[in-house]
Amino acid sequence: MESSQIATVAADTSDPRAGLRAVASLRLLADTLELRQVEAALRAGMKWQDIADALGVSRQAAHKKHAKRVDPTIPILRRNA
Amino acid sequence: MKKLVGAAQTSQTLSLAAMEEASRLGLREADIEHLFLALVISDQTAGRALRSMGINLDVARRAVEEQHEAQLALLGVDASFPGAGRIVFHETGGYEWSKRAYDLIARSGGKNKNGDAAAVLRELVAEPSGLITGILHRLGTTSDALLEGLTQIDELDEQTAPTAARAKGSVSGSTETFVPAPVEEVWEFLADPTHIHKWEMSVGSIDHSGQDAVLGMVWQGHAPTRRPDGKPVKVRPEFRRRSVELVQTHRPDRIAWRFTYPDTSRSRPILTEFILAATAGGTQITITTSWFRYSGWRRLVGLPLRPAQKFLVWITLFQTGSAISRAFR
Structure with missing residues (x-):
């Protein structure tokens, strides 16, 4: 799809009910990708602070959301984690 | 008491299956579409009703995926979900229900409802977002047709399951x-x-x-x-x-x-x-x-x-x- 086409469709608000449902799917995609990226970051040795900075949230928020969810076999640096 | 135990066992079984489905998609929150997939493999009448309409797990998983991708396309987002992997629920943690799925299961055990998988399915097809209706449409059926199939199977379900002989003591x-x-x-x-x-x-x-x-x-x-x-x-x-x-x-x-x-x-x-x-x-x-x-x-x-x-x-x-x-x- 051409970028101009994307803009046209994305700007289409003629069916807001379908549009809103679609936003929920987009959020689901974002959640899926976020966990994958956080796991990849931890595997690469990044600290929670670095992950939080990149996500644009506080370290506490990033840790609270993901600490229990990530693959438990990833060795996580405890110090200053 | 019997209803309470039955409802608890149903919700436990459906929760596990739904979260397993979420886990293979890289998610930690199970939502109503995962609950739908859990119902497809339920051993109760709800599962039999769905499967006897040709809705097996593979077909249902594909319909859920296509529904989400069609919705993304509607927004003009040209992206697809990462490919599903194997079930990792038992190897990972942090799983929970989405608020709407949790409330839906709770409602299925409410007053005048018996909390079994069929009650959950009845609540599910009536959910207001339209996601399940869309998935059913992709599967070539409707909420009404599904409910009718469910009623028929419920009526037929007089047979008793075979059980192993029990020794004294x-x-x-x-x-x-x-x-x-x-x-x-x-x-x-x-x-x-x-x-x-x-x-x-x-x-x-x-x-x-x-x-x-x-x-x-x-x-x-x-x-x-x-x-x-x-x-x-x-x-x-x-x-x-x-x-x-x-x-x-x-x-x-x-x-x-x-x-x-x-x-x-x-x-x-x-x-x-x-x-x-x-x-x-x-x-x-x-x-x-x-x-x-x-x-x-x-x-x-x-x-x-x-x-x-x-x-x-x-x-x-x-x-x-x-x-x-x-x-x-």
């Missing part, structure tokens, strides 16, 4: 589980001693020299040293070895294994029996576990613990059943 528990695979395939899986560690939690590995399983043959098993999530498990020395004997085999509908701890005299042999029957879209397994009660003073000491024991038996059976089902998903 024994304790036993029984559960039903659905496996999305043909009877013959499931029997092969259950009759293979090298697969025992996949469904019996107390066995981590089996010494196997490659011989065919014949009646009366005994294998040595070893307790698992690590949990599925990688954490080490402490097991007392006398419970580390486990003998496994094939005590009943009748292709393709019956098989039974007896488990004993050869290093202790304090434990009783446990019999795990499987009865397989073909059902819409796969196999219905009745799993029965039984052992002989202690006699004398030990029996009296055990009396107040009976309800706890009953619960424990159910949990064990539930784990076995879901592990077998998982092996085919």
Whole structure:
């Protein structure tokens, strides 16, 4: 799809009910990708602070959301984690 | 009380299946579409109704995926979800229900509703977002057609499931589980001693020299040293070895294994029996576990613990059943 086409469709608000449902799917995609990226970051040795900075949230928020969810076999640096 | 226990067991079974589905998509929150997939593989009438309409797990998974991708396309987002992997629920943590799915299950056990999988399905097809309606549309059906199919199956459901014969003085528990695979395939899986560690939690590995399983043959098993999530498990020395004997085999509908701890005299042999029957879209397994009660003073000491024991038996059976089902998903 051409970028101009994307803009046209994305700007289409003629069916807001379908549009809103679609936003929920987009959020689901974002959640899926976020966990994958956080796991990849931890595997690469990044600290929670670095992950939080990149996500644009506080370290506490990033840790609270993901600490229990990530693959438990990833060795996580405890110090200053 | 019976309704309460039934509703609790239904919600436990559906929660596990839905979260397993979410886990293979890289998600930790199960939502209504995962609940729908859990209903497709339910051993109750709701699952049979869906599958008898041709909605099996593969078809349903594809419809859910296509629905989300079509919705993304509607926004003009040209992206696809990462490919689904295997189920990692038992190896990972942090799972929860989405608020709407949680509320929906709670409503299905409300006043004048019996909290079974059919009640959950009735609530699900009436959910207001339109996501489930969209998925059903992709599957070539509608909420009304589904509810009609469900009512018909409910009316037909007079048959009673086969149960294993119960010996006098024994304790036993029984559960039903659905496996999305043909009877013959499931029997092969259950009759293979090298697969025992996949469904019996107390066995981590089996010494196997490659011989065919014949009646009366005994294998040595070893307790698992690590949990599925990688954490080490402490097991007392006398419970580390486990003998496994094939005590009943009748292709393709019956098989039974007896488990004993050869290093202790304090434990009783446990019999795990499987009865397989073909059902819409796969196999219905009745799993029965039984052992002989202690006699004398030990029996009296055990009396107040009976309800706890009953619960424990159910949990064990539930784990076995879901592990077998998982092996085919």
